[in-house]
Amino acid sequence: MTETAKPIIQIQNVSKRFGKVTAVDNVSLDINAGEFFVLLGPSGCGKTTLLRMIAGFELPTEGRILIDGQDMAGIPPNKRPVNMVFQSYAVFPHMSVADNVAYGLKIAGVKGGEIKDRVAEALDLVKLGGFGERMPDQMSGGQRQRVALARSLVMRPKVLLLDEPLSALDAKLRAQMQFELSELQEKVGITFVTVTHDQDEALSMACRIGVINKGEVAQLATPSDLYEYPSNRFVADFVGSVNIFEGKLTLDEPDKAAVDCPGVGKIYLNHGVTGPHGADVWIALRPEKIYLHVPGEGKAVKAAAQDAPDGYNFARGKIKGMSYLGDITLFEIELESGARIRVSRPNLSRHDQEDFTWDDKVSMHWRADSPVVLLG
Amino acid sequence: MALFARTPVAPLEYSRTLWMRLWVGAVMVFLYAPLVVLMIFSFNDSKRNVVWRGFTTKYYEKALGNDQLVEALINSLTIAALATLASLVLGTLAAVMLWRFRFPWKGAIDGTISLPIIVPEICLGVAFLMFFAAVGWPTDLVWPFNLGAITIAHITFCFPFVTMVVRSRLASFNREQEEAAKDLGASEGQVFRDVLIPHIKPALVAGALLSFTLSLDDFVITYFTSGPDTITFPVKVYSMVRFSVTPEVNAASTLLIILTVILTFVALKAQGVKAIAETH
Numbered sequence: 001m002t003e004t005a006k007p008i009i010q011i012q013n014v015s016k017r018f019g020k021v022t023a024v025d026n027v028s029l030d031i032n033a034g035e036f037f038v039l040l041g042p043s044g045c046g047k048t049t050l051l052r053m054i055a056g057f058e059l060p061t062e063g064r065i066l067i068d069g070q071d072m073a074g075i076p077p078n079k080r081p082v083n084m085v086f087q088s089y090a091v092f093p094h095m096s097v098a099d100n101v102a103y104g105l106k107i108a109g110v111k112g113g114e115i116k117d118r119v120a121e122a123l124d125l126v127k128l129g130g131f132g133e134r135m136p137d138q139m140s141g142g143q144r145q146r147v148a149l150a151r152s153l154v155m156r157p158k159v160l161l162l163d164e165p166l167s168a169l170d171a172k173l174r175a176q177m178q179f180e181l182s183e184l185q186e187k188v189g190i191t192f193v194t195v196t197h198d199q200d201e202a203l204s205m206a207c208r209i210g211v212i213n214k215g216e217v218a219q220l221a222t223p224s225d226l227y228e229y230p231s232n233r234f235v236a237d238f239v240g241s242v243n244i245f246e247g248k249l250t251l252d253e254p255d256k257a258a259v260d261c262p263g264v265g266k267i268y269l270n271h272g273v274t275g276p277h278g279a280d281v282w283i284a285l286r287p288e289k290i291y292l293h294v295p296g297e298g299k300a301v302k303a304a305a306q307d308a309p310d311g312y313n314f315a316r317g318k319i320k321g322m323s324y325l326g327d328i329t330l331f332e333i334e335l336e337s338g339a340r341i342r343v344s345r346p347n348l349s350r351h352d353q354e355d356f357t358w359d360d361k362v363s364m365h366w367r368a369d370s371p372v373v374l375l376g
Numbered sequence: 377m378a379l380f381a382r383t384p385v386a387p388l389e390y391s392r393t394l395w396m397r398l399w400v401g402a403v404m405v406f407l408y409a410p411l412v413v414l415m416i417f418s419f420n421d422s423k424r425n426v427v428w429r430g431f432t433t434k435y436y437e438k439a440l441g442n443d444q445l446v447e448a449l450i451n452s453l454t455i456a457a458l459a460t461l462a463s464l465v466l467g468t469l470a471a472v473m474l475w476r477f478r479f480p481w482k483g484a485i486d487g488t489i490s491l492p493i494i495v496p497e498i499c500l501g502v503a504f505l506m507f508f509a510a511v512g513w514p515t516d517l518v519w520p521f522n523l524g525a526i527t528i529a530h531i532t533f534c535f536p537f538v539t540m541v542v543r544s545r546l547a548s549f550n551r552e553q554e555e556a557a558k559d560l561g562a563s564e565g566q567v568f569r570d571v572l573i574p575h576i577k578p579a580l581v582a583g584a585l586l587s588f589t590l591s592l593d594d595f596v597i598t599y600f601t602s603g604p605d606t607i608t609f610p611v612k613v614y615s616m617v618r619f620s621v622t623p624e625v626n627a628a629s630t631l632l633i634i635l636t637v638i639l640t641f642v643a644l645k646a647q648g649v650k651a652i653a654e655t656h
Contacts, residue, residue, distance in 0.1 A: 055555075055559060057555055057558075076558070077555070077559050078558045078559070078560075078561045078562055078563060079556045079561075082559075083559055083560065084556070084559045086552040086555065086556055087552070088550055090550060090552035090553045090555065090556035091576075092553060092556075092557075092570075092571060092574075094574040094575070094577075094586075102562030102564075103557070103560055103570070104561050107561040107562050107566060108561055109562060134571045148556075150561075151556075151560065152559075155560065247485075
């Protein structure tokens with residue numbers, strides 16, 4: 001990440017309407033040079049439309065897009081200093097791998113010898129050295145994606161746009177490509193803008209994430225800020241798994257606050273909220289931030305929690321659902337009021353999953369800095 | 377049953393069941409027996425050509441020595457080549473237009489473009505006869521311009537076939553490839569040349585084959601549009617048959633069959649059989 005953040009892409013009040021449908025609604029955001037930026041959102045949220053407007057395949061209904069300070073209005077896709085990796089990869093099936101990668105250079109009128117060198121360099125970069133003579137139908141999906149990457153990178157664009165780059169790969173390959181893409185981005189130093197609906201992908205690759213919901217930017221933040229400090233219910237719910245409780249702000253002081261949530265009880269926080277007293281707020285609590293205690297530990301835990309300097313959060317319930325995922329186990333716990341809380345627990349030892357079973361009475365606690373108060 | 381007994385016949389191995397083999401054999405006989413008979417009797421040493429009288433190749437010499445017949449064949453090949461070329465261009469452009477753009481009356485144009493395929497040939501023939509008479513189409517031009525009327529008529533019924541095959545091929549085109557090419561700097565023209573044409577190439581080959589053979593053996597429409605100096609091969613054969621079916625006609629037909637088979641074979645080889653099969 002560059003400290004002297006200089007925007008390479010400036011999106012200014014851009015809207016896009018298809019007939020009566022508003023796909024992108026007054027979006028403004030800057031993407032910095034050298035950054036790995038991810039547009040994250042559910043399908044149909046307008047993130048791909050935004051990407052296609054940067055590439056020039058769609059024109060904004062309102063607003064403007066600047067790339068490297070230059071207004072892109074009226075500049076067709078073939079004249080923009082950006083290149084795109086398409087969701088289907090769109091590798092030309094009738095050209096060899098080397099010809100695919102060379103295509104843009106040939107169009108640009110680069111000399112034959114230089115084309116050869118740059119194609120070889122680009123293929124090495126995506127670890128396809130020696131594959132130049134192959135035809136696309138002799139390659140796997142993952143390899144075809146690398147061809148598409150090399151074909152774009154060889155043009156040395158100011159920005160590389162990637163439309164759902166990993167969606168067609170299987171889970172193992174996807175995880176590997178996440179690392180490789182980040183590594184590649186650091187190596188070439190080109191700004192990457194990726195569109196995805198997969199939050200794991202976004203969190204693992206991005207410098208910054210723009211969460212898009214219904215055509216608007218819901219939050220713009222680094223991956224950890226997005227996860228730990230979501231600014232609204234949509235982001236909290238969309239990124240990761242979360243428990244959301246509705247409540248009223250009953251205590252709000254500079255160093256502590258409390259929210260009274262019907263069905264759950266009072267939830268204490270070790271910081272102020274600066275919201276109006278008695279306001280309707282929501283509490284977001286991640287399942288992994290809740291400690292689950294084996295039966296019998298409850299009393300000691302409660303006593304210990306009460307001694308905690310920041311106040312305590314304590315609850316009791318019954319296990320209503322369990323799903324063992326290997327690395328963690330997910331629990332669905334029903335409180336006495338009938339409200340349900342999701343808790344995840346890492347399986348630190350090989351016998352941890354044997355600690356609990358259905359209908360066990362359990363107690364839980366979480367730290368006062370774990371819940372996030374959401375005002376909207 | 378030693379023929380089939382080595383390994384048991386699997387449920388879907390129809391090609392190894394006796395009744396299927398017989399059925400396929402029967403279909404083959406039905407399709408090709410008349411052609412084979414025609415070819416065999418082209419070597420018959422008999423003027424009336426009803427019973428076999430011995431082997432000879434003299435009717436081939438006679439056919440090739442028949443100036444009118446050779447001229448008709450050259451006319452036919454010329455017309456077929458011109459009609460194929462024009463149909464390819466027109467048909468492809470029409471297919472791309474209907475696939476790519478939205479414009480007023482698109483539905484109507486889409487519907488009427490295949491009309492020449494549906495309208496009975498006899499109607500088309502009469503229509504062309506009246507049309508060329510009405511516009512006063514000159515009939516005394518020198519070769520090959522005297523073939524203009526026939527060629528125009530042939531283009532009319534050939535290009536819808538090209539449009540049809542090209543369109544069905546375009547349906548499988550991934551628009552992202554077009555965008556990818558543009559993204560890499562290609563202009564509309566370069567996209568057409570480098571991405572679209574290679575994709576529809578099998579359809580172009582198939583369309584060209586269709587046009588060429590349709591034009592080559594068309595009789596009805598040609599009959600109405602040909603003048604005294606513009607006899608085509610099928611029309612000439614017809615006029616010869618009116619007197620008697622001599623082995624000379626058989627010999628000429630055999631040559632035409634061989635020519636068509638060679639052309640088809642070359643086209644299939646050039647393109648790869650698989651690619652052409654994909655278009656259908």
